[in-house]
Amino acid sequence: MKVRACHKAEIKYTALFLFLALAVLIFVLHNIETLEVWYKVNSSSSLPKPTTNRHRRHEFCTFEPLSPEDAQEERLLLESTAWPETPLLPSPLSLEETSDPAHSTFIITLGKEGRQWQIGDQLEVTIKICDFQGRPKKTGGDVLLARLHNVGLGAGVAGKVVDHLNGIYTAVFSLLWEGSAQVEVTLVHPSEAVTVLQRLSVEQPDRIYFNSVFRSGHRSQTTACNVCLRPTQQPQCNYTDVRTGEPWFCYKPQNMSCNARITHSMGQFKQNLKAEEEKLFDSRVNMKVHIRASGPADITVLPKMEGQPNVESSLVKSGPAGYYYQGVWHALDGSTVHEFNTVTITQCLKGKVVYMFGDSTVRQFFEYLNTELPDLKEFDLHNERKAGPFISLDYKNNIFVKYRFHGPPIRIVPVPTSELRYIANELDGITGGSNTVVIFCIWAHFGTFPMEIYIRRLQNIRRAVVRLQDRAPDTLIIIRTGNPKELTPIVALTNSDWHSYQADKVLRAMFKGLNVNFVNAWEMTLAHHLPHDLHPKPPIIKNMINVIMSYMCPQKGG
Template identity: 50%
Template sequence: MTLFSLQLWQIISKTTCTVTMFRSVLKYILSFVTLFGLIFLLRNITIGQNFRMSALYEFQNRIQSSNQSRSRLTLHDNHTLYPHWGQPLSPEEELEEGDLLDSIAWPQPPPGSAPPNLSRTSDPAHSLFTIVPSKNEQRWYVGDQLEVQVHLHDFEGRPKRYGGDFLLARLHSPKCKAGVAGQVLDHKNGLYSARFPLLWEGSAQVAVTMVHSSEAVAVLRRLREKRPDRVYFFSFFRRGNHSEKMLCNVCLPQDEGPLCNFTDPHSGDQWFCYKPKMLSCDARYSHSMGGYAKNLITEKEALLFKRGKNVKVAIHASTTDTINVLPARNGSSSQKPDPVKLATSGYYYQDSWRPLGGVTMRQFDTPSAITQCLTNKLVYMYGDSTLRQWFEFLLTVLPDMKKLNLENPKKSGPFMAVDSTRNILLEYRFHGPPIRIQPVMVSELRYIANELDGLTGGPNTVVVLGIWAHFSTFPVEVYMHRLRHIRKAVARLLDRARETVVVIRTANPQEPGRAGNVYNSDWLMLQQDAVLRSMFKGLDVMLVDAWQMCLAHRLPHNLHPPRAIVKDMVDMMLSYVCRNGTRD
């Protein structure tokens, strides 16, 4: 090879290597540019989606009030909007919370059924129930079980093909002034079963009520998770002659201004207010309910909540709704039904509540009987206004109890009454926020868990708890969090003073107007009631089953039950307190 050829070959080789290297570098550059472009594109898509979602929720969540109008962004699980939402849970608490959510899971309408067409939704007027024939030639005996089949139809008379409707069932006898709540089973195909224990002789009449259609329940579920601002609150901040009124709630978006964090350092219960412009956070002096958010649902959805049409409306029988119950058969082993198996805690007979199993209920019909039971007792009541009823009832029947004039608000308290001769003390205090109530001083806002930790306890101490009605507008996890800390405080109290009597009042159904709205629905209360029972199961506490007592009674449902039912509840509580020193 000539010298020229050799030099030419070296140049070509170097050029080839350079081209190869250039191609490799160019390949990596193109790959990097492509990847960067893809990331940029995805980021813009995400930002666009977030912007559209934010705009949608801002439009939907506008609150109007006389003093303030704010847009609300209320995706409770969006930690970008709510970085302070929820406290970290331990692995055990996470597992418990998951199990609780699974236990209250509710069948949903099939995909594509929303927004609902009213004609396709459940109509109680077109629906029917049928008494299932007995196995004994149409004869029923005390101790047997009655079953009823309910067939749901829509407004055009077509059978429903999916479940999720919220039904209540009751077996009653006007003649015997008797009643018992039924257990409703959803077969998830438009058919339901209601089962009742037969507990008295004579006539027994079935009543089935559709509280909400499955489509309405779907709306309530969405509002519970996405709109925790359905009820909003205010606090006044004051220094000298200057005061400012600021929006408050369990959780508030941070992008609308700096927050004052009033989360309780001991229990971890959250509460926030927007920071005043001219005052510091420690200038807060009062709490009050602001109002109810408007325009939460569409006009089409509002058709699902029509009183007298599809909210708490009776479903009629296809033939008869009444049976005759014969005396118990000799040797029958079913005369005493299992209350756990039947999900029945008791029943009414001659207007008197009779629990099934557990503590025998006594009738405290005279002031002397109640006084004798409560002598040398310290009774602490913590909860909402439905528990305040118990305090007020005891004051009206115990003439020697003197209510101390603490000059506190009539509804919020706190209240105290004493009988110094017999060493009886009654104390009532409202639970901590959220509370929908008239203005109250923040110094009187106490969390139940903290109050329990301040009690010594012992055989002469009675603790009564009732907390449910003010949590219906929040995601159920908020209620779980509050109950979890109360439960821990109860456990600590029982550890240091095992003889302390702890009684818990459950939720109760409400009048049709309240039960049918999007703030206080019976379905929301039922879900909370199930959570409460589960969270205190296994602890040495006593339940007063307000839900079944109200459902089984002949009187109409009411958020604040009538006096006759309150008496039975107080009698049940006193029966727990005065059990001759035994622990049942």
């Protein structure tokens, strides 16, 4: 009897096992695409993977449904920009337990034979982060920038920082010039500040809000507007763009139509931080502060060894985008950057139509050309100097240059709503061709919003770029990236370098594989000895113009 009972039990558990195995197989087959995506994202590094679940819920931002392809791309991009999980902040927060640049150090890793460095070598630096009591941190997530430079030689290159998720980081530099090279490591934000920034993007995406004036006859009212608008008893006007689906909402004024809206402008900044959290954004203590070396901070680089392969060609795929030497930017992405002057810029632009779209950081290019080219004259459209749009003409050389700011969100002086144009829609209105150049930049006005908003804006722009290149393959497309900037508490809370770095990664991934060209403003600003600035200083802009002109006229220069 016992044998039969055991036999029946075996049959029972065997059937149960087969059922479970079949259920797992069905699940795997049904979700194989998702599992393949997970594997691709999570198998790229042997380091522990950051988690992102804590910050993926956005309380009152609503998003239009995406196509399956766009939704999958969004998921992958969010995973690729996932920041190492930063600690949940205790209440009240103790500053003593947060990352302190004054107690943190870096040391140059000696490596082989004592050690001598030659051009073409890689320099490694170990960074150890400690708290205000000098205790080593046990988690990662700090925002660090690193560069190698020689001010006397006008030389500099950005370093790549690797987070080991245990309070230790490695900065890697390519050695590209002969002579002295000094390491500089900067703590941009402690990991605890990133926790605050992540929370703000979820809870307060409207911490910068915008205004619109509504007018009907002699009556006018002003109401708040935004991408993400909090629901209240007041009705809302929906200004979602019909062609692109870009969302925009305003509170409806009383007894007035939504069609009465006439202007757009930036409102104010609403800060809602706990008192102890404000301590995490102090430029004198823990925000964009240099970390000291525990030994020598500089090395001497010797000439490369005879027979050594060309250094620059070996760095095209794995190294930095470029470096400065004698104040001149040298690209390492396979392109050649020529130096241009007033005469050769004019020769390069002759017969060309140049469209510039975006924020004030691309407007700098328009202003540079107007200042440097004597025959390029701006046509007075009686627009605000910080807004535009602007048009400049050189009749003698048949040059047309136009700048237009991108659509909302845009922090700007009051402008007519008729001037609010999305880049994608503007691109659809361009004929294109071999004499047409499109330069755009979009990043600085998205720092308060969830990354999904930025991703969807870029997806719309990319579709328009593809349509333009389909009908006019010879059209030159140039994209300017974001750049590090000077940080004050308000700037850090609305447009931090941490968010800009994430946006930079998304931008590059979004246009990867397309026939577009980049002005790597991130590295061109980081590698230069001048202080970081939202609007980089003239020597950096001049080098960016050299990059742009080299894309337009690869065989010229002067």
